Amino acid sequence: MKSIAYAASVLFLIHAGTGAMAAERAIPAPVLTTPEALDEWTYAKPQEARVTHVALDLVADFENKRVYGTATLDIDALPDANSVVLDDAGMIIQSVTAADGRVLEWAIGVRDKLLGAPLEIKLDGARQLTIRYVSAPDAAALQWLPKEATAGGRQPFLFSQGQSIVNRTWIPTQDSPGIRQTWSARITVPDGVIPVMSGLSLSEKGVATGDGRKSYRFEMNNPVPPYLVALAIGDLEFRKLGPRSGVYAEPEIVEQAAAEFGDVEKMIDAAEALYGPYRWGRYDMLVLPPSFPYGGMENPNMTFLTPTLITGDRSNTDVVAHELAHSWSGNLVTNATWKDGWLNEGFTTYFENRIMEAVYGEERAAMYADLDYEEMQAIIQKTGPTSSATQLHADPSDGPARIQYFKGATFLRTIEQTVGRAKWDAYLKSYFDRHAFQPQTTAGFLADLRKNLVKGDDALEQKLQIDRWAYQPGLPDNAIAPQSATLAAVDETLALFNAGGAVQDVNVTGWSTQQWLRFLRGLPREQSAMRLAELDDGLNLSRSANAYVQSAWFEIAIANRYDPAVPAIKDYLKDIGRILLLRPVYAALLQQGDWGRPVAEGSYATAKPGYHPLTQKVVEGMLKPE
Template identity: 55%
Template sequence: MSLISNTPRAVLMAALLGAAAVPALAQAAPAKPMVAPLSTASDATDIHSYAKPKIARVTHVDLDLTADFAGKKMVGTAALDLQLAPGAKEVVLDSKGLVIKSITDAKGQPLKWTLGPADPHLGAPLTVVLNGAKRIVIAYESAPDGAALQWLSPSQTAGKAKPYLFSQGEAILNRTWIPTQDSPGIRQTWTARIVAPEGLKAVMSAEMLTPDGEPVAGGGRAYRFAMDKPVAPYLIAIAIGDLTFQPLGQRTGVYTEPSVMKATAWELADVEKMVEAAEKLYGPYRWGRYDLLVLPPSFPFGGMENPRLTFATPTIIAGDRSLVSLVAHELAHSWSGNLVTNATWADFWLNEGFTVYFENRIMEALYGKDTAAMLADLGWTDLHRAIDEAGGPTGPDTRLHIDLTGRDPDDGMTDIPYEKGAAFLRTIEKEVGRERWDAYLRGYFDRHAFQPQTAEGFIADLRTHLFKGDKALEAKIDVQRWVYQPGLPENAVHVQSKAFEAVDAQAKAFAAGGTAPLDAWKGWSTSERVRFVGSLPRQLPAERLAAVDTAFGLSAQGNSEIRFAWLQLAVANRYEPAVPSLEQFLTGQGRRKFVAPLFVSLWGQGEWGQPIAKRIYATSRPLYHAVTRETVDKTVK
């Protein structure tokens, strides 16, 4: 195994060698990697990283790793290019559970290094004495329990024949398999050479230079990748498995296991149209290709916006294209999150609030205002539920700019940054008008492309490019209140769906003893069905629950959103006949959005729910990714 050279000539040659097999629109890496600036805002210090980027910062990562499925670890080297301030003598990296074997300079000369005390959330600082080196090479391996990586047995895959590996780096998990400065404000370009076992294909969130891999002495194939644009390090992602590819359009396509490709490709038929709609709104898509990887069920999120290759849960494959708003969301991150990124996790809303707003605009452009309104209205309900769970309107975690001192950044990943952030942007749109707001957003993405952003920086940009000295407009919107104060401001825009008025009436009538609205249900969209089930009282007689379950087949629902809404209702009512469906749902997928709330609901049911939670979790916990496990562990004692 040899370290892939990161010189511009070597990267360009690798691109040219693989050019014939690279999908449409792939481009060779540039001669000089782009170096993104650090944020100069006063609120840009990342408390979740040991890095001292103003002294020594990583600008490029060059990985040469072998996937050891037997040992459940990545083994090899990471070469880091550094930008140093005058007089800099050392660089501080983030590391969690990594086994460091040696560190040298580019010529192979050993460098002194130390691993500091470990923090349960942050891991340990890896400090390297540079002796003038601007490139260091770290030989290491990840731990078998590294939180970013999930190693699946063949039985956990769709094909049941081959093992599978995937990563999930957000928020600060990539330090469990890559020794770098793991902070979203320290953007880095990167290249990789990944050796996978024969019969398995490696994909990453970058341009694929060798789609078919290169044979390796001793077995396996080496796959090479290059990301020539500086990205937040949590966006470096990998998957290895029995994967096939199908184009969806000129610059879009999907990877997944062969046995589920037909259904998956059909579900995602509109992806190319989504890219086109997004570009019409806020400017060109700047990442070359937009592909998706639909993963096994244990993937902890609905989707992850890894550049060029969104990772997605199979729970969106509903058979009717009704859950594709998730794809619109991850695509929108190509602008808000990937192009312009929160500099710290205190401003996670700058990624997610913008993206929820943008997602809804894509859905409106493709499927109409009624569809977009229903999605926004459901989000409003989710926001109020999240505010209640965060301690009500005075709860400190209901702020957009959140204090995460001494906490895992995952603690801030609730519906508040998503939905309150989107409501904030809709409120600005209402006050300035859509045409003016769209022009501002397009300019915002241009001005801050490939750069980190903070709340302070966004507010300054608003004042310069949107308010332009209009103090009355700024006061009317009350930006400071939105960003820094808890609760929901009184001027928050609530997009109300007219279609939901009829749905709510049907739910009220059924709860009062009426018959199940079979005819209406047949014509309803997924959003309307979710609204109906979610609007039913949390206290219903067992015969009413049985009636609605029988009428609509809720316990056997293949649509994950409807199934989740039903199971929440069933648990609230301690409805025993739904427990087998609940158990199948919780052991059949690991999406945190569904799993964590259901365990919370079960645990809240005391002597009825807690034994069920313990029994199911004993079986399902080993199947979940670390992201989901760590959340549910806080509930199930």
């Protein structure tokens, strides 16, 4: 199919009414047209007509839990294109008009439970159109929290989470990672709260609208995949961490957050030294309420983080390094489809570890990598080495998503140690430069690897086993396993304890999250009630301040139907919203049948109002009777 032509850059004015000055805006790269780049999770037909820019002008209505206003879309289309197809998942479309005021015809097609429905708009020659709309009722991308669910209890809170394909519940656009777009926004909010977005702020103090509200403006001049448009609104304060970094959080936790993430500027410097300049201007972070479903989300300029990372010892700052690394792998070079998600998460997990090594030293990085490798092996053992769930290039709904993180990172680490770090780093830096602000497929990466690293060396090709890594299940036999001396010492302590040692002989002073996890995961699943009591009382596990430690401990307690831990389990399931930590606890409860299911169902009934819609979907899927 013919491709649409693009200019290198243009000058633009942000959506009328925001009062922005002219600024340079890059035109997105063309959508890939190779067969493996076909995105089955979008209704868009970007080779015919595609969105290049989205200008939002929205009001946040906390009382009715919706956003409403307009989205003005710039369209690049073939001369004979009759329509543009967008993705919609329940939005209330009120009107569509062209730039000259003409009313444009539109229709919403048959809705699919997963994908939503196509929103087809007749162009009638238009190349810019404005959609007036209201976000979908109970939009999956938006979580509206009452003030009681926040740390301060003074103001309500809203945050969005668009990955993978749920931004189509509040933004009418072509919701595919391979269709990169620039964007701008004016967000109007009630007095007393402030919005932040995944773009540069143009009005930090806001402009009063005269009706008890203020408007704030944002822009993103780099083309990004639509899932990276993000918004949060709440009672927030800011703390500067470095010349281009800082953290937002509720006043009650902002100082703790600033102390926990104080090394971020060092991380940015380390990342740039490895793989080239940081191209997004600022790197700020937002600590969200506990209902945030992920550890972190790599929204450009404004990484969203879970408060479970704040443990006072910076032992979970690998998550910050991970989200920062996405500024290159994922945000700069993006998987064209979600089957290529390992190009995002596998690259980033590898890069994260390199940042941690540069900032904290080889042993600490080895500790993280060792624990990841252990978890990868556990996934492969559970699913079976021939299961398609262990493939890198695969439909993300086929199996555990974390295999893309750990197997992908192991693949890249194996290349590094095979060709040498200097050669590998030079290649990766050039790779990010060659494909900056472009979508990428697995086939495209392998072709680039062969052209610019392997260079026809048949012996190296056979040694690397590139295709086997990318397209076959299981773990190739050339995989490089990282080893941590710190975790080896924990293994020794664990062996003594499992042989009958006393709890008081387990010296946990100064243990990081990773050491705790190695110890708890290494305990036999079957324990006596007396031994469980010794562990719980001696190590303060049920009431640990570390949510990772609690999750791992509860798996053991539940496996043995340890009743004294049940009150703490119920509190945990109510207070924590991070899927990574909740899923194993619910799974363990459900495995215990008539003992565990009532605890799981009762806890969920209590916790559901505070869970993110994505978390609700995960837990409800688990609770369905087999």
